[in-house]
Amino acid sequence: MNVEVLSRIQFGLTISFHFLFPPMTIGLGVMLILMQTLRVWTGDPLYLDMARFWTKIFGLIFAIGVATGIPMEFQFGTNWAHYARFVGNIFGGPLALEGIYAFFLESGFLALLLFGWNKLGPRMHLFSTCMVALGAHFSAIWILVANSWMQTPAGFHLARKMKVIASGEQFPMNAKLDLPFTIQEIPMPKGYVVQPEDLGHVRAVIDSFREAIFNPSTLERLAHTILACWITGSFLVVAISAWWLLRGQNVESARASLKIALAVATISCLLQMVAADSTARGVADHQPTKLAAIEGLATSRKEAALGVVGMVRWKRDAEGQIIGVQEHAIRIPGLLSILVSGDFLHPLKASETEVKGLDVLPPDDFLRKRYPGASDAELATIRPNYWPNVPVVFQTYHLMIAIGTALVGISLLGCLLWKTGKLWDTQSPLIRAYLALLVLSGGLPPIATQAGWFTTELGLQPWMVYQVLKTG
Amino acid sequence: VSAAIKAPQVLTSIILFSIIYIFIGLLFLLLLARLIRRGPTPSEGGEKGLVEKWQPVSLKGDRQTKA
Numbered sequence: 001m002n003v004e005v006l007s008r009i010q011f012g013l014t015i016s017f018h019f020l021f022p023p024m025t026i027g028l029g030v031m032l033i034l035m036q037t038l039r040v041w042t043g044d045p046l047y048l049d050m051a052r053f054w055t056k057i058f059g060l061i062f063a064i065g066v067a068t069g070i071p072m073e074f075q076f077g078t079n080w081a082h083y084a085r086f087v088g089n090i091f092g093g094p095l096a097l098e099g100i101y102a103f104f105l106e107s108g109f110l111a112l113l114l115f116g117w118n119k120l121g122p123r124m125h126l127f128s129t130c131m132v133a134l135g136a137h138f139s140a141i142w143i144l145v146a147n148s149w150m151q152t153p154a155g156f157h158l159a160r161k162m163k164v165i166a167s168g169e170q171f172p173m174n175a176k177l178d179l180p181f182t183i184q185e186i187p188m189p190k191g192y193v194v195q196p197e198d199l200g201h202v203r204a205v206i207d208s209f210r211e212a213i214f215n216p217s218t219l220e221r222l223a224h225t226i227l228a229c230w231i232t233g234s235f236l237v238v239a240i241s242a243w244w245l246l247r248g249q250n251v252e253s254a255r256a257s258l259k260i261a262l263a264v265a266t267i268s269c270l271l272q273m274v275a276a277d278s279t280a281r282g283v284a285d286h287q288p289t290k291l292a293a294i295e296g297l298a299t300s301r302k303e304a305a306l307g308v309v310g311m312v313r314w315k316r317d318a319e320g321q322i323i324g325v326q327e328h329a330i331r332i333p334g335l336l337s338i339l340v341s342g343d344f345l346h347p348l349k350a351s352e353t354e355v356k357g358l359d360v361l362p363p364d365d366f367l368r369k370r371y372p373g374a375s376d377a378e379l380a381t382i383r384p385n386y387w388p389n390v391p392v393v394f395q396t397y398h399l400m401i402a403i404g405t406a407l408v409g410i411s412l413l414g415c416l417l418w419k420t421g422k423l424w425d426t427q428s429p430l431i432r433a434y435l436a437l438l439v440l441s442g443g444l445p446p447i448a449t450q451a452g453w454f455t456t457e458l459g460l461q462p463w464m465v466y467q468v469l470k471t472g
Numbered sequence: 473v474s475a476a477i478k479a480p481q482v483l484t485s486i487i488l489f490s491i492i493y494i495f496i497g498l499l500f501l502l503l504l505a506r507l508i509r510r511g512p513t514p515s516e517g518g519e520k521g522l523v524e525k526w527q528p529v530s531l532k533g534d535r536q537t538k539a
Contacts, residue, residue: 004473006482013486017493043528045515053512060507064500071489079482081474117515240508250511 027233239442
């Protein structure tokens with residue numbers, strides 16, 4: 001394996017491990033706000049005990065999250081220096097804001113949250129909890145802004161460093177000149193794809209901070225990810241509370257924690273259905289190749305079916321070159337077309353929406369700009385080079401969807417049992433089985449968030465910055 | 473990718489990262505399990521001993537009515 005592949009594995013390993021923890025802290029932060037609010041509102045010592053306990057869990061996860069996040073910052077310098085230089089003008093703002101607003105806010109108030117139990121009044125302690133939770137959310141916001149810019153870059157232009165002599169004539173940076181020259185950044189034509197030889201000389205320069213921040217995918221991806229964090233945090237509380245109930249331990253705290261967590265989990269899961277739909281439609285609009293890949297859609301079609309479970313394999317020619325994909329999946333007829341159109345009130349008409357397949361993605365005009373003069377047959381051969389790893393993203397995407405659907409069902413069932421009062425009958429074998437399911441469900445959201453993250457990043461391939469900078 | 477690094481260096485760092493992450497992961501699970509086993513510890517005297525003298529928000533209306 002070459003140094004590039006190894007570096008990608010290294011970054012994938014560190015970010016995957018790190019990404020297990022921040023969703024828990026963000027979600028737990030919301031749970032702590034609710035517990036502290038109930039403490040201030042009712043004065044019931046039960047909520048004080050609960051808040052103290054869950055703050056300890058929060059502190060533990062926060063510490064591990066910070067420790068695992070630090071190596072990534074160094075990797076930008078050690079392994080990805082060219083990339084850091086290329087995006088520095090864009091990422092500098094959001095990442096500085098993350099440092100200023102998020103870390104300062106979070107770290108400052110975290111000390112008050114962890115050590116202020118006997119030093120602060122309940123209201124000030126509640127305020128500290130809110131600030132810590134807000135800081136955790138801010139961290140996610142600025143990282144997601146930077147990541148969303150990679151998915152749907154906006155508000156920038158590419159500029160190349162050139163040597164310019166007095167007459168205005170421009171020379172490449174590696175040209176040896178006897179005449180005096182200045183180094184200037186020359187704007188490059190729109191739609192230019194950075195080539196390997198450009199690295200170190202070409203960079204993205206910000207034109208509009210607002211457009212870069214609010215690029216086409218920021219808001220919908222932000223809603224999707226934050227809700228995933230709330231689901232992760234709430235199911236962690238659900239799982240631990242269910243464990244206590246099964247063992248008959250800390251019953252009072254377990255009941256109160258389970259009620260709060262189930263309410264947050266159910267609301268978040270239901271909102272996530274809306275946010276996920278919006279995110280997928282954004283992918284259909286801005287990254288159609290990714291949508292075709294995650295659904296394993298070989299050809300464009302109307303009444304496109306939505307895959308539930310299955311397998312997608314590469315189709316290769318006699319020489320082993322990839323020429324397409326083979327789908328073997330259980331599908332719901334027409335549902336993908338309906339979801340892409342977003343017209344749920346007229347499903348029959350919506351099912352007529354055409355969803356583009358990998359046979360026409362990326363489109364011919366995009367490829368012709370990069371391969372002028374190429375014939376249709378040549379473009380068909382080139383096209384698969386611009387596809388992500390379809391068999392893998394199909395599975396990661398559907399794993400995320402399967403877990404998300406299961407969590408909606410589990411949380412709704414929990415609310416039903418809570419409302420009917422049956423949830424507290426811990427002698428009933430059925431309730432015990434459900435509580436055991438809740439314990440196991442605590443591990444599902446981290447798997448779903450990892451699967452979702454893999455879908456996002458692997459689905460972006462072969463691009464590092466969509467249609468601007470390739471990975472290799 | 474940066475020109476200054478070599479494949480064996482990255483491979484070594486991947487192995488070391490893996491070892492450290494296994495250790496951190498196990499430590500996390502161990503500490504989490506210990507905290508869960510202990511559970512919430514009842515605070516002696518509830519909110520007494522806190523710096524601020526306060527009354528729960530839900531009871532404030534009662535105080536005003538009585539006054």
